[in-house]
Amino acid sequence: MMQSDKRTYQKSFILDMDGVIYTGSKLIPGAANFVRRLKQSNFKFLFLTNNSYHTPTQLKGRLSKMGINVTKDCFYTSAMATASFLSTQKPVDCSAYVIGGQGVLEEFEKHNIAVTSENPDYVVLAETEEYDYKKIIEATHLIREGAKFIATNPDLTGPTLRGPVPACGALVAPIEKVTGIAPYFLGKPNPTMMYWARKKMGVHSANCFMIGDRMDTDIIGGLESGMTTCLVLTGVTSRKNMVRFPYQPDYIYNNVGEIDPDTILSKRDRVEKDL
Numbered sequence: 133m134m135q136s137d138k139r140t141y142q143k144s145f146i147l148d149m150d151g152v153i154y155t156g157s158k159l160i161p162g163a164a165n166f167v168r169r170l171k172q173s174n175f176k177f178l179f180l181t182n183n184s185y186h187t188p189t190q191l192k193g194r195l196s197k198m199g200i201n202v203t204k205d206c207f208y209t210s211a212m213a214t215a216s217f218l219s220t221q222k223p224v225d226c227s228a229y230v231i232g233g234q235g236v237l238e239e240f241e242k243h244n245i246a247v248t249s250e251n252p253d254y255v256v257l258a259e260t261e262e263y264d265y266k267k268i269i270e271a272t273h274l275i276r277e278g279a280k281f282i283a284t285n286p287d288l289t290g291p292t293l294r295g296p297v298p299a300c301g302a303l304v305a306p307i308e309k310v311t312g313i314a315p316y317f318l319g320k321p322n323p324t325m326m327y328w329a330r331k332k333m334g335v336h337s338a339n340c341f342m343i344g345d346r347m348d349t350d351i352i353g354g355l356e357s358g359m360t361t362c363l364v365l366t367g368v369t370s371r372k373n374m375v376r377f378p379y380q381p382d383y384i385y386n387n388v389g390e391i392d393p394d395t396i397l398s399k400r401d402r403v404e405k406d407l
Contacts, residue, residue, distance in 0.1 A: 144176040144335040145393065146208075146326070146359070149191075150291060151345035151367020152388055153179070159198045160366045162389010167200050169393055176333045177206065182285035182319040182349065184211035184300065185233040185259040208329045210284040210300075210319030211258060215239035216328045217318055218282070222253055228282075229274050231267050231303075232258030236284065249274070257307070257315065258284040259300050268306055275311045285319025287349075321353030330357075338400045343388060345369060347377045355379055360398045364388050 147153065153163045170177045179191065179202075186194075188204040195202060214236065218226050227246040230236055236258045240247055255271045275281050283304050289296035304315050319325055330340055337358035344350020345367025354361040363369060363381035366388070374380070382399060385391055 140176075140334055141336050141339050142176060143393070143398070144178075144330075144333055144340045145170060146178050146180050146329055146340060146342050146354075147388070148320075148344035148346070148350045148367075149179050149181045150183075152343055152364055153195070153200070154198060155366070156291065157198070159200070160387055160389075162387045164198075164200050166388045166391060166393070167202070171202075173394060175393055176335055178329055178333055179207045180209075180320070180325070180329055181207070182210045182287050182300075183259060183290065184209055184214070184235045184284035184319070187235050187238050188212075190235075208325075208332055209235055209239075210325060211235040211239045213322075213325040213328045214256060214258070214282060214284045214318045215243040215245060217324060218245055218254060218256075219243040226254075227252040228254040228256045229271060229279065230256045230258070231260055231263060231271060232256060232284070233260050233262075235259075251277075252279050254282050255279045255307075256282045256284070257300060257304055259290065260303075263303055271307050272310050275307065275313055281307070281311070281313050281315040283315035283317050286317040287319070320349040321356065323353065323357040326353055326357035326359065339398045341396065341398065343391070347374055347379075347381075351377075351381050352379060362391060362396075 154160055188207040191207045192204045227248050229249050229252040230247050249270060252274060255274050283300055286301040287299040288301040290299040308314050330337060340359045341362055342350060342354025342359045343362040345364050347369045351361045351363055361381040362383040364385050364387055
């Protein structure tokens with residue numbers, strides 16, 4: 133007998149972080165008030181980030197310093213999506229050679245994914261401060277010997293106070309060029325990450341909103357996942373370059389504080405309203 137779908141159609145929100153909630157170490161105007169309104173109205177919400185380096189506890193602490201207090205369960209990272217994906221692909225005795233930081237290592241431990249260089253099932257590449265030639269060589273050999281190549285996210289750069297620095301999507305380059313094998317990216321805009329995020333909240337895509345500042349990750353990821361998309365103009369995408377994309381968001385706001393979570397309508401509700 134088929135099990136009933138336990139996902140709720142309650143209105144819910146998935147929010148990108150950098151460029152939506154903060155820029156660097158500064159909160160974006162209206163962000164704290166928007167999160168406060170979500171909490172007051174008991175909306176389910178989740179902060180979604182492609183950065184796999186930091187743990188939910190660390191992300192919680194970062195927002196707390198900025199004046200936004202939420203639990204660590206309010207975060208979902210590409211490291212978490214990668215661990216969930218691998219544990220469903222190989223539920224028993226899954227193993228991986230990892231070039232990555234604490235965020236990935238912590239999630240793999242939770243999912244009983246063994247971290248090893250001895251005949252691993254996967255080579256997993258993530259954001260790291262320990263990216264060296266020896267590890268690149270080992271990853272190359274392991275992939276050539278049969279390990280499958282996974283990367284936590286396709287982001288080419290990450291922000292710092294001095295400017296952009298290489299992120300996961302850039303770090304794959306030497307391994308991909310030598311092996312001729314491209315990795316499978318788990319982070320945004322992969323709908324798989326969106327699926328696992330909604331599964332964590334227990335919500336359906338029909339009444340879930342994706343709020344982001346990038347057309348090429350947040351908005352297309354939300355669109356391809358069946359969610360209602362909201363572009364905020366406080367990050368990467370501007371009104372000028374937005375129109376160059378063949379797909380468009382459902383809503384456009386100057387900042388996240390302009391969004392009224394109580395009255396905003398999902399694509400499904402807008403269609404029903406017009407009937």
